[in-house]
Every structure is written in C-alpha cells, then in structure tokens.
Amino acid sequence: xxxxxxxxxxxxxxxxxCEELAQRALGRYAIAVIGAEPHLAYNRVLLSSVLAGDVxxxxxxxxxxxxxxxxxVTLRYGAAATAxxxxxxxxxxxxxxxxxxxxxxxxxxxxxxRLPIAGADLPGVxxxxxxxxxxxxxxxxxxxxxxxxxxxxxxxxxxAYGLAKAGAKVTLVHLMDRLMERQLDARAALMLKAAVxxxxxxxxxxxxxxRFVGEDRVEAVELKDGRRIATDMAVVAVGIKPNAEIGAAAxxxxxxxxxxxxxxxxxxxxxxxxxxxxxxxxxxxxxVEPVNDQARVLAERLSGRQTHYRGSVxxxxxxxxxxxxxxxxxxxxxxGTESIVFADPGLGTYRKLVVADGRLAGAVLYGDTSDAPWxxxxxxxxxxxxxxxxxxxFGRALVERLAA
Ligand SMILES: Cc1cc2nc3c(=O)[nH]c(=O)nc-3n(C[C@H](O)[C@H](O)[C@H](O)COP(=O)(O)OP(=O)(O)OC[C@H]3O[C@@H](n4cnc5c(N)ncnc54)[C@H](O)[C@@H]3O)c2cc1C
Numbered sequence: 001x002x003x004x005x006x007x008x009x010x011x012x013x014x015x016x017x018c019e020e021l022a023q024r025a026l027g028r029y030a031i032a033v034i035g036a037e038p039h040l041a042y043n044r045v046l047l048s049s050v051l052a053g054d055v056x057x058x059x060x061x062x063x064x065x066x067x068x069x070x071x072x073v074t075l076r077y078g079a080a081a082t083a084x085x086x087x088x089x090x091x092x093x094x095x096x097x098x099x100x101x102x103x104x105x106x107x108x109x110x111x112x113x114r115l116p117i118a119g120a121d122l123p124g125v126x127x128x129x130x131x132x133x134x135x136x137x138x139x140x141x142x143x144x145x146x147x148x149x150x151x152x153x154x155x156x157x158x159x160a161y162g163l164a165k166a167g168a169k170v171t172l173v174h175l176m177d178r179l180m181e182r183q184l185d186a187r188a189a190l191m192l193k194a195a196v197x198x199x200x201x202x203x204x205x206x207x208x209x210x211r212f213v214g215e216d217r218v219e220a221v222e223l224k225d226g227r228r229i230a231t232d233m234a235v236v237a238v239g240i241k242p243n244a245e246i247g248a249a250a251x252x253x254x255x256x257x258x259x260x261x262x263x264x265x266x267x268x269x270x271x272x273x274x275x276x277x278x279x280x281x282x283x284x285x286x287x288v289e290p291v292n293d294q295a296r297v298l299a300e301r302l303s304g305r306q307t308h309y310r311g312s313v314x315x316x317x318x319x320x321x322x323x324x325x326x327x328x329x330x331x332x333x334x335x336g337t338e339s340i341v342f343a344d345p346g347l348g349t350y351r352k353l354v355v356a357d358g359r360l361a362g363a364v365l366y367g368d369t370s371d372a373p374w375x376x377x378x379x380x381x382x383x384x385x386x387x388x389x390x391x392x393x394f395g396r397a398l399v400e401r402l403a404a
Contacts, residue, residue: 002030002072005302006091006099008081008246009107010035012044013275013291015062017105020299022071029302032099033068034091035077037130040065044129045288048155048319051134051162060131084250086268105298106258106266106273108243110286115150115236119212124233128159129240140233141166148172148221148229150209151237152179154318157192159235160201161320171202171229173209173221175238183316183327187343188350188366195323242277242284257284262308264298274298281311289315315376317369326372329362329379330354337361342393351393358386371395 007014010033018031035041042060049055068075076093083092084104091099112127114120126136141147141163149160152174160172178189179196193203208224212234220228242257253259253267257279264272264280274294276286285291290312297309315328333339337356343349349367353360353375359382363375374396378385385392388399 002027003102004100005029005031005103005105006101007031007033007105007107008084008091009033009109009243009275009277010037010039010041010075010077011107011109011275012041012062012288013107013109013295014105015041016292016295017107017274017299018068018071018073019063020296021302022073024299024303026071029103030072030074032074032076032101034079034081034093034099035075036080036094037132038078039131040068040075040077042131045319047128047131047134048158048162050131051128051137051159052165052319052321053162054321057131057134081246084246086250086252086271102270103302104271106244106247106252106271106277107275108246108277110240110242110257110276110284112236113239113241115209115238117209117211119214119218120236122212122214122218123216124214124218125212126233126235128155128235128237137163137233137235138166141168145169146171146231146233148231148234149237150174150221150234151239152176152203152205153182153237153239154180154316156235156237157196158319159237160196161199163235164199164201168233170200171204171231172196173204173207173223173229175206175208177206179203179205180318180325180327183314183331183364184325184366185331185352185364188325188327188352188364191348191350191366192318192323192325196320199320199323240276240286242279244277247273247277255279255282262310263301264294264309272298280309283311285312285314287314287316289313313376313380315372315379317372324365324367324369326363326365326369326375328372328376329360330356331362331364333362340389340393353393355385355389355392358384358389360385360392 079095147168210224213220244254247258248254258273275291300307318325333354340353342351352364354362360378
C-alpha cells in the first residue's frame with residue numbers, strides 16, 4: 001500500500017519534489033498536491049520574461065497534466081489548505097474537504113510584502129508574484145502610460161523593465177542608496193543604474209514612500225521628502241514574507257519561516273517544509289536554487305537515504321535584456337577576506353572576486369557574465385584557488401589554457 005503524502009502548495013518546490021520522488025520512489029507514496037492558484041505548477045522565475053514579452057505564458061508550464069497523472073500524483077488546485085491538524089493527520093481545504101496524510105510537506109512559498117501606508121489598498125497598487133499579477137500589470141500598462149515601481153531589488157528592476165518595454169513611462173523608487181544592494185557592491189550597482197536609465201527608466205535612490213494618493217484608484221505616489229509622482233499604477237516589490245501561518249496555527253515552530261532541521265523536518269514528526277516558506281539555520285531563501293536543493297534532499301530522505309541539507313550559496317542573474325549582472329556568495333568581503341577587482345569602463349565590464357582562506361567566497365560580475373557558472377562552481381565546491389589565483393579574475397579559459 002502506498003503511504004499518503006500530502007504537499008501543501010503547488011509551486012516550484014512542490015513540482016521539483018514530485019519530480020525527484022518519481023525518479024527515486026515511484027509508487028511508494030500516494031501523493032496529493034494542494035494548490036491555491038488555479039493553475040498547473042508554472043515556472044515563476046519566467047514571469048519577468050513573460051511581462052517583458054520575451055516568453056509566452058505557455059512556456060512557463062513546468063509539467064503537463066498527463067505528467068502528474070502518469071506518476072500517480074493527484075492535483076487539487078484552486079482550493080487552498082486552510083488548516084492542518086497534526087494530531088489526527090488531516091489537512092482541511094477551503095472547499096470543506098479533508099485529506100488524511102502519513103507524511104506532510106509544507107511548500108507554500110511566500111507572498112509579497114505590502115507597504116503599511118495610506119492608500120496601499122487602492123486599485124492600481126499591484127504586486128508581482130503570480131501569473132494573475134502579470135496579467136493585471138500588463139493590462140494596466142496597456143491602458144496607462146505612467147507607472148511607479150517601488151523597490152530596486154531584482155524583482156522591482158525586472159518589473160520596471162517589463163513595464164518600460166510595454167511602453168509605460170516608468171519611475172523606479174528605491175529606499176537604499178544603490179540598486180540591488182543585497183547582491184551588488186557600490187560600483188556594480190552604479191553601472192546597473194546607468195544601464196537601467198538607458199532603458200528609459202527614471203531611477204530615484206534614497207527615497208521612502210509616504211503614501212499612495214487617489215480617490216477611486218491610485219493617482220500619485222507621495223514620497224517622504226514631499227515630492228509627488230503622478231502615476232496611473234504602482235507596483236510594489238519591496239520583499240517577501242514566508243507563508244507560514246497555517247504551520248504556526250498547527251503548532252509548528254515558526255520564526256520568519258517554518259523552522260526546519262538539516263533533514264528538512266519541522267518540530268513535528270513526519271511534517272516537513274521546503275522552499276521559500278521554510279527557515280533553515282536562520283535563513284529563508286528567496287531563490288529557486290535552494291528550493292531545488294531542498295527538494296532533492298527531501299526526496300532522498302523520503303526514499304530512505306539519510307542525506308542532509310547543509311544550506312545553499314545564493315546566486316543571482318538579472319533578467320533584463322542586454323544587461324548582464326551576476327552575484328554569488330559573500331560579494332562584499334567580510335573582515336579577513338581579500339578582493340580582486342578588474343574594471344574596464346570602456347567595455348562596460350566589472351569583476352570583483354572575494355577570496356577567503358585560499359578559496360573563492362563570492363563574486364560580482366557586470367557586463368561579461370560568461371564565467372559566472374565557473375565561479376559559482378568554485379564557490380560551491382570550496383575549491384582551493386591559490387595555484388591559479390593570479391589568473392582567476394581573467395576567467396576559466398585563460399586558467400585552463402595555462403594549466404594545459
Ligand atoms: C517575478 C519573479 C521572478 C523571479 N526570478 C527569479 C530568478 O531569476 N532566480 C531565482 O532564483 N528566483 C527567482 N524568483 C524566485 C522564485 O520564483 C522562488 O524562489 C520560487 O518560486 C520559490 O518556490 P516555492 O515553491 O517555495 O514557492 P512558490 O513558487 O511561490 O509556490 C508556492 C505555492 O504555494 C501556494 N500556496 C500558498 N499557500 C497555500 C495554501 N494554504 N494552500 C495551497 N497552496 C498554497 C501558492 O499559491 C504558490 O502557488 C522569482 C520570483 C518572481 C515572483
């Protein structure tokens with residue numbers, strides 16, 4: 001008899017877990033996946049490219065319906081899980097149904113943080129997380145000419161780019177003094193700002209949003225310094241919050257996310273959490289690579305292997321056409337580390353590598369990012385780089401040629 005395994009959430013973590021499990025233990029579990037969104041699981045990472053018109057919606061589908069069917073996975077999408085009773089091993093759904101489980105996985109992801117300021121609920125104030133948001137933003141961009149994007153992180157920049165490409169006049173407003181401050185050092189961020197402005201996007205740094213102004217829908221964004229930016233829509237991309245409330249209500253330990261150990265296990269027996277809803281060693285990740293790492297390790301454990309998840313290296317690529325930016329690991333350089341920097345303003349190229357204890361600890365690449373996968377491998381593998389350190393900044397091709 002197959003053991004009933006229920007997965008709450010039908011996003012990227014759930015899809016990867018089912019794929020990894022199907023490869024290792026097909027038939028061992030009767031899997032049911034519960035999804036709040038009324039779609040088959042899709043590749044959320046591609047939403048920026050859909051908004052920019054570079055990728056059709058159809059290409060975001062992760063697996064067709066028959067893929068799930070063929071692997072015996074029951075999909076219940078369009079009905080959220082509303083409560084979990086860990087004692088009686090039951091999940092309650094919004095449509096009133098109940099599902100029993102032997103093992104339960106939370107894969108509920110996260111949601112956009114909404115600004116706690118006046119006017120945040122006005123029509124035309126949008127967020128950017130789901131397929132339905134893309135439709136709303138694209139529709140607004142098609143009939144309106146002005147847009148304000150709040151948040152100069154990866155998501156905000158990609159939203160601003162998509163809107164500008166759709167023909168909107170875009171202002172990007174950011175609280176910090178540089179764009180993507182969590183991924184880029186000051187120099188790379190300055191180059192990025194120039195490239196974003198060259199796309200026709202106005203960038204305002206070091207500014208806080210005071211309120212949204214409007215009667216029936218948003219008409220302006222007012223800044224704390226008193227300035228008002230007239231607009232027809234606003235997209236808020238200021239961060240994410242793990243969807244951990246159902247877990248907390250069921251008695252799971254929750255800090256920012258649902259707390260898990262190296263076995264992806266919560267504080268309840270047979271209840272696991274993976275993806276953006278989970279907090280591992282104090283970290284809630286917001287990228288897909290850690291989600292995939294966690295899904296693989298959990299699939300191995302559910303198949304009987306005692307593997308462990310030890311954490312992931314954060315690595316980011318910006319998806320704005322013609323702007324090549326990569327960042328991974330400790331890109332600022334903690335005390336005791338050394339930085340190797342190469343810059344060619346003429347070519348628009350910048351590289352910074354951070355070396356700690358003879359190993360590459362972090363990298364920022366701007367302009368030419370072709371060596372990003374190699375640097376990432378070196379960081380992830382903890383490879384000793386002293387033997388080729390003097391050539392490291394020039395990339396893989398030179399290092400390998402000299403070694404041959
Ligand atoms: C526009 C955009 C661009 C991105 N670009 C990148 C990128 O370039 N690189 C990168 O690494 N990452 C990127 N990300 C982040 C990446 O998409 C996430 O890290 C990844 O989707 C997380 O997977 P997840 O399964 O944990 O969460 P999600 O993919 O969000 O899936 C969670 C699912 O659970 C559902 N759910 C929540 N609560 C319930 C409930 N109670 N009952 C049922 N279902 C529920 C949600 O509706 C959702 O469908 C991007 C994200 C966005 C929004």
